[in-house]
Every structure is written in structure tokens, then in C-alpha cells.
Amino acid sequence: MANTLSTYSLRHKYFKSNIQGVLRNALVAEKICRVDRTELKTIENPYITASSPTIQAVAGTYSVNALTVTDDALSVDDEVVNATHVFDFEMKTSNFDLMADFLDDLMYQVAKKVDQFVLNKVLDVGTGTYTTPAGGFTTAANIPVIMANLVSKWGGFASGVASNPFVVIENTDLVGFAQAQVASGFSYADSALNNGFMTNYMGVDIYVVRSGTFTTATLGTLSATNSGHRLAGLGNLATFASPRGMAYEEKAVTGKTGREVVAYCLVGAKVWNPHLPLFIDITLA
Amino acid sequence: MAKEKAKKEIDAATADREARWQDFLAAAEKQNPVKFAEKKAKGVFNTIPDSFL
Numbered sequence: 001m002a003n004t005l006s007t008y009s010l011r012h013k014y015f016k017s018n019i020q021g022v023l024r025n026a027l028v029a030e031k032i033c034r035v036d037r038t039e040l041k042t043i044e045n046p047y048i049t050a051s052s053p054t055i056q057a058v059a060g061t062y063s064v065n066a067l068t069v070t071d072d073a074l075s076v077d078d079e080v081v082n083a084t085h086v087f088d089f090e091m092k093t094s095n096f097d098l099m100a101d102f103l104d105d106l107m108y109q110v111a112k113k114v115d116q117f118v119l120n121k122v123l124d125v126g127t128g129t130y131t132t133p134a135g136g137f138t139t140a141a142n143i144p145v146i147m148a149n150l151v152s153k154w155g156g157f158a159s160g161v162a163s164n165p166f167v168v169i170e171n172t173d174l175v176g177f178a179q180a181q182v183a184s185g186f187s188y189a190d191s192a193l194n195n196g197f198m199t200n201y202m203g204v205d206i207y208v209v210r211s212g213t214f215t216t217a218t219l220g221t222l223s224a225t226n227s228g229h230r231l232a233g234l235g236n237l238a239t240f241a242s243p244r245g246m247a248y249e250e251k252a253v254t255g256k257t258g259r260e261v262v263a264y265c266l267v268g269a270k271v272w273n274p275h276l277p278l279f280i281d282i283t284l285a
Numbered sequence: 286m287a288k289e290k291a292k293k294e295i296d297a298a299t300a301d302r303e304a305r306w307q308d309f310l311a312a313a314e315k316q317n318p319v320k321f322a323e324k325k326a327k328g329v330f331n332t333i334p335d336s337f338l
Contacts, residue, residue, distance in 0.1 A: 124317060215336040223313035225324055227334045281320070283327075 027111055028207040029118035032166050032233065033240040033269070040243055043074040066210040074270035075242050078220035080113045081264040082106045084151055088257035089190025099250070103218060106263040107246055111177050114267050115243065119168060120224040121269040122238045123214065123231040128153055130232075136284035137173030137230070143180035146282075147202045150232045153280055162278070164235030166205040170213060173230070177206070205235070220267075226281075233271075233279035241268040297299050 020100065029191050036043065049068040086098045086108065130149055133142045146168075146229035154162035174197060181201065199206050216227040248263040271279050310330055314321040324330065 124320070127319075129323075167306065171290045212336060217336050217338065218309060220310070223309055223316050225313050225321070227336050228329075 002258055014095065016149075017096070018104075019202055021101075021105055021108070024108060025112055025115075025210045025213075026208060027058070027115040028168055028209055029115045029269075031207060032235050033118060033238045034236050036239060036241045037243065037245045040241065041076055043239065043241060045072050045074070045272055046070060047072050054091050065104070065259065070273070072270075072273045074241055074268050076243060076266050077269035078111045078117060078222070078268065079264060079266050080220075081112050081262060082113075083260060083262035085253070085256060085260045086258045087278060088178055091258060099259065103142045103248060103250075103261050103263065106261065110246060110263045110265050111217075114265050115209075116215070116217045117222065117267055118238075118240045118269045119209070119213060119231060120219055120226050121222055122233065122279060123226050123229060123243045123281055124222065124224060125271050125276065126231070126233060126281055127276040128232075128278060128280035130280050131283040132285050134285045135176070137169055140164070140176045140179035140183065143176055143201070144184075147204060149281075150204065150280060151202060152232065154278060162234055164205070164239075165203065165232070166235050167230065167232040167282075168209060169230050170211045171208055172211050173221070174208060177201070177235070204232070221222060226283050230282040230284065231279065232282055234275070237275045237278060238269065238271045241270075242266060295334065302337075306337060309337065 046069050049070060051065045051067055054062060066173060084102050091098055130146075130153065132146050133139070135142055137143065137146065145163055151165065178192070178197055181198050182189050184192075190197065197208075214226040214229050214231070215223075216225050216267060218224070243266045246263065246265045249259065250259045250261045253260045310321075
């Protein structure tokens with residue numbers, strides 16, 4: 001007959017000195033955008049409206065065009081905040097450094113929300129459109145068709161204009177992409193089979209975010225209607241402003257022991273007017 | 286009694302979510318009228334998605 005042993009008479013071991021964090025998502029916005037962390041409220045970038053030349057039989061006479069310069073600005077209108085309070089008795093009696101572990105999660109969640117905002121904002125304002133064949137990215141046979149159509153959106157520009165194309169897909173789209181990669185060509189397929197998902201296809205960089213990143217919801221001042229949509233565009237053309245980046249404060253508050261800790265970040269995102277057609281709102285059929 | 290109360294609470298929450306959805310659609314249309322019209326024509330807004338809390 002086995003003995004009855006109390007919980008704390010048994011040996012317990014802690015896996016590590018930190019509290020386990022949540023699974024972290026890939027953050028993509030900084031990889032596809034130009035990032036500005038200087039202290040600013042707006043970034044001004046006026047643009048010229050294209051002039052119209054006249055082609056005529058040789059005459060030597062002409063009339064002048066009045067050119068138009070239009071203002072275009074990125075405005076930092078949103079902030080992401082995330083806070084908690086750790087009481088003194090919690091800090092004293094915990095087996096972990098609660099302030100450090102909690103702050104780590106607070107800051108990651110802020111970064112994740114900023115990333116989601118920027119991706120949805122850029123997708124919302126881009127004027128290029130494309131609807132995939134039925135099945136979207138999850139059907140392997142669609143991948144070459146989709147990618148070829150996207151590439152065609154950026155063709156015909158002067159050298160250097162349409163550089164660094166990218167597409168941002170969700171992890172559920174990998175089903176078709178991965179199958180298409182291992183069935184493509186010889187060395188490309190071998191690389192995909194040996195090394196896993198390839199992050200470039202047909203010259204287009206592929207970024208993968210978690211399902212639900214493109215969303216239909218209110219994100220600060222943005223009313224995003226992007227559920228079932230994906231983003232394609234050109235790298236370093238969209239701008240993401242985050243004055244002084246991520247910050248945090250620890251503070252004593254009236255009426256409570258311990259410390260309140262808050263992580264926060266200002267954010268604004270913009271696609272400059274002449275570049276709007278280069279950002280493609282992909283609708284999954 | 287408890288069931289009726291629970292049903293009333295659910296109905297109120299649903300009505301509240303639908304009201305917020307209508308406000309959301311109004312804001313989305315004002316923000317980007319061209320895209321909104323395209324998506325509306327495709328029936329994208331006919332049902333409230335799960336991501337809309």
C-alpha cells in the first residue's frame with residue numbers, strides 16, 4: 001500500500017527562473033516599411049501631379065502647363081498602451097521577478113499590436129487590387145498564377161522603382177505555398193524539401209504572419225476591413241513612424257502598494273500618394 | 286426565470302454588437318469610400334466576422 005505524501009513534501013523543480021511567455025508572432029512591419037523613430041507629429045512629403053506634354057508637328061509654339069503640388073502627410077495619430085500593477089506583496093512572495101516578466105509580455109504585446117496596425121493600415125490605403133482564383137493561397141496550383149499576377153502589377157516601371165517586392169500571407173496560406181515550392185523546378189524544389197519553406201518565390205519576398213493578423217475590427221483610428229485579405233507591395237516605400245519607439249514607465253500610484261508598469265508606443269503609417277497603386281489588396285476568393 | 290434572464294442578456298449583447306457594427310461600417314465608409322463600396326458590393330459586410338468583438 002502506497003504512502004500518502006503531501007504536495008510540499010515532494011521535490012519540485014522550476015524549469016527556468018522566468019515565467020513562461022506566450023508564443024510570439026513574427027513581426028513584419030519593420031521589414032517591409034521605412035521606419036522613422038524621430039520625435040515628430042507629422043512627416044510632410046508633397047508630390048507633383050504629372051504634367052501633360054504636347055506632341056505636335058514642328059511649329060515652335062507651345063502653351064505652358066500650370067503644375068500642381070499637393071500636400072501629403074503621415075500623421076502619428078495612434079498609440080498602443082498596455083499596463084498592469086504589481087503589488088508589493090506579490091513581488092515579495094513570488095518565486096519569479098514579476099515586474100521583469102510582466103513587463104516583457106506587456107512590451108511584446110504592444111509591439112504585436114503596432115505590427116498589426118501598420119500592416120492593416122498599409123493594406124487599407126493601397127489602391128492596387130487583385131482577387132485570387134478560388135482557393136486562394138491554399139491551393140498549390142494557384143500559387144504561380146497569383147504570384148505572376150502580382151509581379152505584373154509592378155512591371156514596366158523604370159529601374160529601381162519596383163524593387164524589393166513582397167507579399168504578406170497568413171500561416172494558413174502556407175498549405176498551398178509549400179506544396180507549390182516542393183513541386184517547382186529542380187534546385188528550388190530540392191531546397192524547399194531540404195530546408196523547408198522558402199521565403200522568396202519568383203523574386204518576391206514572402207512574409208508569414210499568424211492567422212487573424214489581417215482583421216476586420218477597429219484598430220485605434222483605423223476601421224480595418226481586411227479579414228480574408230492579404231498584402232503585397234514594394235519594400236521600403238511605406239513609412240511607419242514611431243516617435244522614440246517603445247517606452248515603458250514604472251511608477252508608484254496612490255492607494256496601492258507596489259508599482260504600476262505601463263508599456264506604450266506611438267504609431268503612424270502611410271503609403272505616399274504616388275506609390276498607392278503599388279500596394280495590392282489581395283482578396284481571397 | 287434564470288433562462289429568460291440569460292436570454293435577455295444575450296439578446297442585449299447581440300443588439301449592442303450589431304449597433305457597434307453599424308457604427309464601424311459608417312466609420313469604414315468615411316475612411317475609404319472607394320474600397321468600402323467595392324467590398325459592400327461583394328457582400329463582405331453582410332455578416333459580422335468573428336474578429337469584430
